[in-house]
Each structure stands twice: as structure tokens, then as C-alpha cells.
Amino acid sequence: MVKTRFAPSPTGFLHLGNARTAIFSYLFAKHHGGKLVLRIEDTDRERSKKEYEEALIEDLRWLGIEWDEFYRQSERFDIYKQYVQKLLDSGHAYECFCTPEELEKERQEAQRKGIAYRYSGKCRNLSKEEVEKLKSQGRPFAIRFRVPDGKDIVFNDLVKGPIRINADDFGDFVIVRSDGTPTYNFVVVVDDALMGITHVVRGEDHIPNTPKQILIYEALGFKVPEFAHLPVILGPDRSKLSKRHGAVSVRNYRQEGILPEALFNYLCLLGWTPPNDKEILSKEELIDLFDLKDVNSAPAVFNREKLLWMNGVYIREVLSVEELAERIEPFLKEAGYEFDRDYLIKVLDLARDSFETLKEAPSKLEPFFVDDFPLSEELLKKLSDLGAQEILKVVSQEIEKTSPSNPEEVKALAKNVQKALGVKPKNIWQSLRLAMTGKLEGVGIDVLLSVLPKDRVLYRINRVLSALEGAKA
Secondary structure, eight states: OOEEEEOOOSSSSOBHHHHHHHHHHHHHHHHTTOEEEEEEOOOOTTTOOHHHHHHHHHHHHHHTOOOSEEEEGGGOHHHHHHHHHHHHHHTSEEEEOOOHHHHHHHHHHHHHHTOOOOOOOTTTTOOHHHHHHHHHTTOOOEEEEOOOTTOEEEEEETTTEEEEEEGGGTOSEEEEOTTSOBOHHHHHHHHHHHTTOOEEEEEGGGGGGHHHHHHHHHHHTOOOOEEEEEOOEEOTTSSBOOGGGSOOBHHHHHHTTOOHHHHHHHHHTSSBOOTTOOOOOOHHHHHHHOOGGGBOSSOEEOOHHHHHHHHHHIIIIISOHHHHHHHHHHHHHHTTOOOOHHHHHHHHHHHGGGOSSTTTHHHHTHHHHOOOOOOOHHHHHHHHHTTHHHHHHHHHHHHHHHOOOSHHHHHHHHHHHHHHHTOOHHHHHHHHHHHHHSSSSSSOHHHHHHHSOHHHHHHHHHHHHHHHHHHHO
8 A cells, every 4th residue: 555654844834845745745645545644753852843843734734635644753762762773783883982073073174175074984893892981981972874885775766767876975874863862864764664654755855865764774674665756846036945935834825815725736736747737626636636757857936926826716716605705704804894704705706806815805805894995185086076976976866776786787877877967987987986995996896886785885975975065165
């Protein structure tokens, strides 16, 4: 059975690159009828924070990613100790008593020679007696993995193809720090093996770790999983996506009013092309279509405009008006608007094409909720120039008589007023727009007048008429 894992460190909010890794791991497992493991890699005690773990879990759930098993590395230290001892007993690992100062001196020497640093192996061949003597002196020690000299490590990456790295490029590496905490490259192997992970899906920045991990798998007699290293996500300037490109965390986009379905869908298309070239895909369709063999090995470019466009499509076409109302309510209530669900559904049914994010909705839909907007001198002058006083009086009479309930009826009413007064259509529509919203642009006035209750329409008209009378006086 296919089994993948997503293994974030709780050292910050969920980055878009990590979110895509989680999505690809999830889709690949579900496409093959398999399982996804969520494993919190919190062995870095200084940087790991409980609040980040909670935020990671919350954001993954918001995105719609479901996992079948859950683990925390910090709860598995006793397991790691057993396997460290196994490597020591078999000679695949050894104690290293080199001080930080000695190691720094080695690094500086390598830098002076202009070569890549690798550990000299100074403690590699200490005898048992020498090791015990140093321990009895209370000397702190790390534990290093004994890397075979000159060995080529070859693996077939499911995205990048065949990769070959020589062990001499990195030398003996630390698997347990001198404070007793195991390192990433060691614990990840033990966890993946014991959890039965068949496919490791992660970013291409992990490629240098892979040969070290393969050596540990082999030394412990574990089956080596298949690896798929995903290309990086670039910003529009083709540098690695970072904060200088704007929002880079899932949390940021949640707060901006991006829908989880739209973000999930969009992240899938960063480095993967559906076989049918369709762009708007449900989670079920994505599970059905996704395969790692279709992931591109070249970097993907994040396009914020494309994400906003896709979010707009979900708002206008994918979500039902009832679902949209539920999602949008918190944003409208935060803006201080008061309404009932039935009224909101009526508004959205006709005006959901006026915004691309849920956060935009309060400002774009303001005319449906705010009656008492400012009546400035400039606004009243514009209304006077349009001959709005006479227009609005006739409009008010027509509304009292006909109570238009859809955009077509509003257009017919405007036409009747135009004929009765012999004025230009522009004067009718601009007078209505300014009287209803205080602005010359925004949501369609035919839509607004067909949704607003009659008493609120007449209230706004009478308010403006009173202000115009006052301005004359």
C-alpha cells in the first residue's frame, strides 16, 4: 500500500511551498488508495513552538488535507536511542569527542584551501579503551555515522530522474548532537521506516540529505523508500519565493479571504499539469488525476493574479450562494454590517461577481448594508449639476407605485422616468448611483435597487433630497 507523509517543523506558519508538498503527498496517497501520515518534526527544541504546531494543523485542516496517522518526533526519543545503539554496536556509527573549536579550525582550513568542508575523521578510529577513557573524563561527545569511503549513492528520483552523489562529498556526519538530541537525517529515516512510508515527497532542497539517509536505511536493514523531490516555487522575478514577493504563508491568504478550495486547486498547478488541461478542478477530480510522474522538474512561478482570478471563479461559479454566504459572513460582521442570512443570499445571488476575495466583499458590497454614507458638498454639487432633485422625486414616486424586484424592472423604471422628464439616461443613472451609494462607480444600480428593501431605497432618496433642499437654503 502506498503511504506518504508530510513532516513539517513547527518553527513558523505553513509556507506555500510546504503546503504544496502536503497537497502532493496527500493526492498521491489518495490516488493510489493509500494513507497520509502527518508527523510534527519538533526535535529542534529552541525553534519549535506549540502555537506554530497548532497553526499548522489548523491551516492543513482548512486547506482540506486529511491525514490517517499523526505523530510527534519529540514523543519518540526512546525509539531513536535504540537505533543509535544498533548503529554503534554494528560499527556504522562512532563517538566523536572533537570540540566546537577543533571543528571550526577544520572548517577554516578547508575555506583557506578553497575546498568544501568535510569532517576529517579524527575520532573515527578511536579504540574502545580511548573512547571509555574520554567518557570517564566527562568529555562531551556527538555520534557520527561512518560513511563508506568513495561509495557512489544512486537513486532514481520520481521527479528529477537518476541522481548520483559520491559519499566523499560529505564525509562522516553527526546523527546525535553532543546534547543528546538526534539530528534530522537520522530520525527521519527511523520514522519513515517504522511508519511504513513508501514514497517520500518533499522539496528539492532535501536532495543533499537523501544519500545520507539512504546509507542509514541500508545500515539499519530498512527498505529504502522512493523519493520525489519537488522543484522550488519562484516569485515573479524568478528568485525563490519569499516575503519580498508579498504573502507567502497559507495563514496570510486565509486572512486575505482566499477560499481553501481555490488555494488548494491553484497550488496543485504549480509544477503539475492535469492530463486534461482543465484548470478548475475539485479535490475529487484532483485525486483521480494526480500522479507524481506528471510533476515537472523545472521550477514553478507563483502568480498572485492567477490565484485571485481562480478565487474569483470559485466565488462566482463553484460555490453555491448558500456556501458563499456562510464563508463571507465573518468578514461582513467584522466590518460592522448587520443583516439576516436570507438578505445576504439575495445580495450574493446578484452581486457575487463584484469581488475576487472575501476580504474585498465588505467594501464592494457596502451599498447593500450602509444607508448613512457621508453627503459632502462635492457630492451635493454633482447631484445638483445632474438635475438630480427633480429626477429623484419622480423616481421616488415610481418606486412607490411599482416596487421593482429585479434588474430588468429597474431598467424599465429608469426608462419611464427618462421619457417623462426628457433627460439623458446618464443623468438618471448617475443621480441614482450618487443618491444610493455616494459614489460614481461600484455595484450595478439596477442590481442594488432590486435587492434593497423599498423602505431603505426611499430613505436614501429622501435623505439626499433633504440635503439638496438644505444646500439651496
